[in-house]
Amino acid sequence: MAPLAPPVAAIRHAVRRALAVLPADGPVLVACSGGADSLALAAATAFVAPRSGRAAGLVTVDHGLQTGSAQRAEAVARWAEQAGLAPVEVVRVDVAGRPGGPEAAARDARYQALTEVAGRHGATALLTGHTRDDQAETVLLALARGAGPRGLAGMPNRRDLNGVPLLRPLLEIDRAQTRAACSALGLTPWEDPHNSDPAYARSRIRADVLPLLVRTLGPGVLDNLARTARLVAADNLVLDGLAVEALAGARHPDGGLAVKVLADLAPAIRARVLRAWAHELGAAPAALSHRHLTALDTLVTAWRGQGPAYLPGGLRVFRSAGRLLSAGPDQPSGTRSRNVRR
Template sequence: MAPLALPIAAIRVAVRRALADLTESGPVLVACSGGADSLALAAITAFVASRMGRAAGLVTVDHGLQPGSAERAEAVADWARQSGLAPVEVVRVEVAGRPGGPEAAARQARYQALVEVAGRHRAAAVLTGHTRDDQAETVLLALARGAGPRGLAGMPAYRELAGMPLLRPLLETGREQTRAACAALGLTPWEDPHNIDPVYARSRVRADVLPALVGALGPAVVDNLARTARLVAADNAVLDGLAVEALTAARHPDGGLAVKALADLAPALRSRVLRAWAHEAGASPAALSHRHVAALDTLVTDWRGQGAAYLPGGLRVRRHRDRLLPTGPPPPRPTTR
């Protein structure tokens, strides 16, 4: 028997660890575009899941953004069925008209589709093929945007979307390993032209910025950036736990927040409390920015009788004596003729 290729062995271990903690008995669904990362993940998940007594299926999302995308999605689905993956679905999504840039809109459409398919099949989890390289790119993009700790924490290995577990088993696996695994398995991955299109910020980071850093500082840069995300994520978990306690302590029966309780908090903790409270009030997490939270903070720390702070969705927050109070969107102005 030929020895098992090291990249395949490493990915098997990563997938096994990711699946070990799942408590639901349904299938796991791999989100697969046909690229090296998700293709290797799908093939190896089929092997590992079957030996753990669990079904493994595949979902491929056709964003309709490139010529031939429908045919390519069907080809991925045909490969999956031949490889023993089940259930297998192709989902076409509409990207146009969604908020944010093209990358954000496509991502939102994709995850919405994945959650819907997973719900129909009562899946235990959805798996995506994000790698250590993807994580490093995410950290660099967050730095460029001036993101805080939440952005620098990158992508979590586990999160829930509308109650559905989303697993990223390959965050400690390099992109070169997924390519080597595909080669060892005799798989030919699809090369997405969007990955090298300079129109997209992530593509520029992938093609120019990260290679320049590796050239200047050595190959350990990729792992160091990914490790930074893990360390910051661990700190975030502690701060988020403290913020939950602080938010509970600051609540007022009328739905507002006690200013005194907020003012006594450290700034890093207060900003988390205000962000979480704004989410509860109905502000979209994707649209709520640093400047919105800063406006709320000003009502606490530098209030001079100014008016309300405005949040996404037409929400307003005003200070009334010793409390912050949320109100709905302002009434429409009367039309003049």
């Protein structure tokens, strides 16, 4: 019997560790494009899940953006059925007309489809094939865009998406390992042309920036970037917990926030409180930017009688009688924000 290839063993171990913390009921679903990362993940899950007494299926999404995408999706589904995965679904999505650039629109459509399938099958979790290299790229993009700690934390191992746990078992596995695992298992990954298209910032990071960093600083730079994400994420967890307590302490019975309480908070905590409150008001997380949060903070720390801060969705936040109050797009905010100085 031939020895198990180390990359195959490493990926199976990563999947086994991820599945071990899930409830026993319900299947897990692997999101698989047919690329090396998700294909190696799907193969490992097909091996590990039944040996753990767990059902595992696969979902592949056809974005319809490339010639032959439907045939590619069907080929992934046929392979999954042969590998013993069930249920297996192909989902076609329409990317046109969605907000954001093509990458963001495709991502939103994909995750919406994945969570709908997961909900229909009562899935315990969705598994995606993001690797350590993807994490390093995410951190570099966040740095380039001037992101704060939330962006520098990169992708979490687990997040809830529309009520479905999304797990990333391979964040400590590199892309070379997933390719080696596919080769050892006799699998031929699909090469997504978008991954090498210089029109996309992530593709330029992958093709030019990361190789340059590795040549200049050594191969450990990828691990270092991924470790930075883990360390920042751990700090964020503590700060977010403090912000939950601070938000509770700042609430006013009328639903607003007490300016005096906000002003006494450390800036890092106050920013998180204002972000969380904006989310409660209905501002979409993806649309809420640093500019919006700065405008809210100015109402607390640099009040000069100015008018409201505008948030995504037509929301307005104004200051009156020592409180931050909100108004929807069809609600008048009155004259208090202009006339009251506290």
